[in-house]
Amino acid sequence: MIQTFFDNFSPQNNALIWLIGAFALAFVIAHQTFPSILYVTMRKRLMDVPDSRSMHIDKTPTLGGIGIFFSIVVVMTTTGAMLNTKLLLLVMGGLTILFFLGLKDDLTVLSARNKFIGQLFAAVLLIVFTDTRIIGFSKIFGVEELPYWISIFFTLFVYILIINAYNLIDGVDGLAGSVGLVISAVFLVLFYNSGNLSLATISVALIGALLAFLRLNMSARRKIFMGDTGSMIVGFLLAFFTISFISQSQTNVDSEYFRASPALALAMLFYPLMDTFRIFFIRIFVLKQSPFKADKNHIHHRYIQMGYTHLQTTFIIVITNLIVVLIAFNMLHLNLNMQIGLLLLYGTILFFAPIIFKRKFHTFKKKRELSLNGRRSSAVK
Template identity: 75%
Template sequence: MIKILLENFNPDIRPFVWLVSAFILAFVIAYQTFPTILYVSKTKHLMDEPDGRSMHANRTPTLGGIGIFFSLVVVMTIVGAMLNTKVLLLVMGSLTILFFLGLKDDLTVLSARKKFTGQLLAATLLILFTDTRIIGFSKIFQVDVLPYWVSIVFTLFVYILIINAYNLIDGVDGLAGSIALLISAVFSVLFYNSGALSLATISVALIGALTAFLRYNFSSKHKIFMGDTGSMIVGFLIAFFAISFISQTQNNMSSLYFGSSPALILAMLFYPLMDTFRIFFIRIFIMKKSPFKADRNHVHHRFILQGFTHVQTTLTIVSINLFIILIAFSMLHLNLNTQIGLLFIYGSILFYAPFMIKKKLKKIRKNK
């Protein structure tokens, strides 16, 4: 009976049911895994010690990435025989490389060079063996198709940029997980509508794992951080989704997003990228120090300094990023260069607005 059912089962017939099942499976596995991780972390004293730049006061486990990785691998293993096995296996291989690098960094210390090398290796595997790459600039600044090796190098750069930009926003409760949840939700819809069921399954599985993680990340009694293990895995998947989406649309002239995919990706990743470029500018040109030296000048740190709580900071940033994405989708009819130019303008204004509103409210309270 089971053999006949499996032989005749086709996820393409009921993709929505399939994706809901992938979400539930990922959520349940992650949710059941985190208590064990918390217990082992506390028993073996594998905790993050608060320091001068920490936004928390208590010792907290940082191995949440283990639960995220475990749930993703189980889901991809179970669905692998029924979907695009090649892509799923290569994604799992890349995630495994990053998992062990991140785990070593969370438990001991890993040099930036080794992390960078691991990220390059993981990204190269997917680019070369699936030929999933950014083939051109979609006529941004009149540049269209790139030479093959230039395309590969640029795609590698995009992977490294997104992975590390995502890692940098993991500074307050729920922020990194919520931003990734939002981005994965958008990609799930895009992949579902385009018929890319393998990619939709991975993105939905990530949503399930992150939903379970956020339950603990926001908790006051059983808090857990995703750590470098989680941030590298999640950042890598977001980069993979972004590059896969651009690659698909650039190779399909009939796609609704053929001339707009770079702008949509920039909108989805607006906060991580904006914060990264901003922090690098401050460190290099204003503070005259290494751009990789940690401090508390991130946008989310500024929100906390302005009196926002962790939850308020996360909700505000995620809401703004969602609004930016919605505006980007409403401007698909415009020229790509115009879309990107306007994105930088309205995106910057929207992220500056909460500080102006907070300052105005303080002034009103003072005058009362």
């Protein structure tokens, strides 16, 4: 009976049911896995000890990436036979490489060089064997198609950029998980609408895993961090989604995103990319130090310093990034160069608006207090 069901069941004809099932499976597995990870990390004292850069004050388990990896791989394994098996196996290969690199970094220390080599190898695996790459600039600055080898190296650069940009925003409770969840949700809709069920399945599996993770990541008592294991895995998948979306749009002249895919990708990843370029600029040109030296100059750190809570900071950044995405979808009719220019302008204003607002509010509050103190002094006299 079960064999008859599978012989007659088509994921493509039941896409919505299929995706709901993949989501439920990922969420349940992650939800059941995290308590075990918490137990082991606390018994073995595999905790992150706060230092001068930390935004937390208590020792916290950092192996949440194990649960994220496990749930995604189980979904891909169980659904692979009915989808694009080659693609799913290659993605799992890349994820596995980064999983062990991240795990080593969380448990001991992994050099930046070895992490970089591992990221390159995982990216090359997908680029070469699936030929999923950015084939051109869609006439950005007049550039259309790139020569093959330049296309390969540029796609590699995008992979490394997105993986590490995502890793850098993992500094406030719920931020990395929420940003990854929202970006994955947008990609899920895009892949579902284009009929790419394999990519939609990976997207929905990541959503399920991140939802289960966020439940504990934002908990006051049983907190867990995704660590480098999780940030590299999620960053790698977001990079893969981005490049896959741009590639499938650029190779389909009938796609409504044929020209606009780079702008939409920029909008979805706006916060991680903007924060990374900003922090590198500050470290290199202002502080005159290595761009890879960790500090507390990220935008989310500035929000905290201005008086926003962790939850408020996460909420503001996620909502702002969603607004940037909506702006991008409403500019599809414009020239691509114009879209990117306006996104950079609007996005920068939106992300710095909360800081400006807090400054104005503090100034107003201070003036009001001085005015009230002056009136009291006059009344006493």
